[in-house]
Amino acid sequence: MSESLQTTDIAATAGAASDADLLAQTADAVRAAGSVLRERFGDVVRYQTREELMQALAANDDAALDILRPALTALRPDSRFVEDELAGGALPAGEWWVVDPAEGNVNHLHALPDWAVTATLVRDNQPVLTAVHLPLTGQTYTALTGGGAHLDGRPLHVSHTTDLGLSIVATSQARPDEDEKIVRRIGSSITAMLLDALVVRTSVPATLHLVNVAAGRIDAFWQYAGARADLLPGALLVSEAGGQISDAQGRPWTPRSESLLAAAPGVHAEAVTTLSR
Known part of the structure; x- marks a missing residue:
């Protein structure tokens, strides 16, 4: 193996290790935000108007973002943060955090269990890593490009169904x-x-x-x-x-x-x- 190839391989390995470490820290961040939402979960939140609904949704988002935004910014200070969780389409070049602080927020307000906290790092429009935490079960799903998908460290695989x-x-x-x-x-x-x-x-x-x-x-x-x-x-x-x-x-x-x-x-x-x- 040539010296140049050895250098390339070492750099690639270091980059992969860095992203793996980053994924572990991202998982910690979504778990911390999830604990805040879990504390807010319980009775059905009553609302009579669309404005009251939006205020209740925003209160949950803000509670989780107060944890997520500083934690993720500290991990990648040069990365930008997607401000609108409902936006679609491509992102500008560079590195972005795509976050849903309360995925399934309306379920949370209705005391239903189907909600989560997610954070995904996107690099030049390609997702690099993601962490999805389900606070009520304590489960954390993670994936790293080229590194597989896992549930609390256990490898995941799609079904073998053919019909x-x-x-x-x-x-x-x-x-x-x-x-x-x-x-x-x-x-x-x-x-x-x-x-x-x-x-x-x-x-x-x-x-x-x-x-x-x-x-x-x-x-x-x-x-x-x-x-x-x-x-x-x-x-x-x-x-x-x-x-x-x-x-x-x-x-x-x-x-x-x-x-x-x-x-x-x-x-x-x-x-x-x-x-x-």
């Missing part, structure tokens, strides 16, 4: 202010999957479906539109767990895509066929 007719699949609801065409497309896709799959689950948030795909508990997840913070953590987890990521028509997925399909390899092609009707 969509024997599969549990899932999708997530459109936002209340979503374009009507997208809402109707979601409805027609659910109908198509009800005809072809064994069981169809429909709920929010997207991330909790995606961690189930990564863990092999369900076989496919699809969504139309969606924010970066909804999709990037789960997309990396599923990919690193051996799943296939594309848009609903089977084309390569990017944050610019209008849909996402994350599936076990054995049912991906069938899911594309169903969603392409």
Whole structure:
């Protein structure tokens, strides 16, 4: 091996080790933020107007961000922070933290258990690492590009199912202010999957479906539109767990895509066929 190749290999190894260390520290940050939200969890939060709902959602977000923002900024001082968790599309070049401080926030307000805290580091529009913490169970899902996906340190792998007719699949609801065409497309896709799959689950948030795909508990997840913070953590987890990521028509997925399909390899092609009707 030449000296130049040795130098390159050493540098790559050092970079990988650095990202692995960063992932561990990111997981600590989402766990700390999750403990704050867990303390706020309990009774149903009552609201009578859209304004009161938005205020309650913001209060949860702010409580978690008070922990996440300084912790993640300290880890990567030169990285920028995506301010709008509902935004989609590509990011400018460079390194960004994409965070959802209370993924499934509306469930938290309704005393439902389906919520999480997520943080994903994106480098030149490619997710590098992600940590998803479920405060009520204490579980933490992590993924590192090229380093696999894990649940509390245990490797994850997508299911080995090869028949969509024997599969549990899932999708997530459109936002209340979503374009009507997208809402109707979601409805027609659910109908198509009800005809072809064994069981169809429909709920929010997207991330909790995606961690189930990564863990092999369900076989496919699809969504139309969606924010970066909804999709990037789960997309990396599923990919690193051996799943296939594309848009609903089977084309390569990017944050610019209008849909996402994350599936076990054995049912991906069938899911594309169903969603392409």
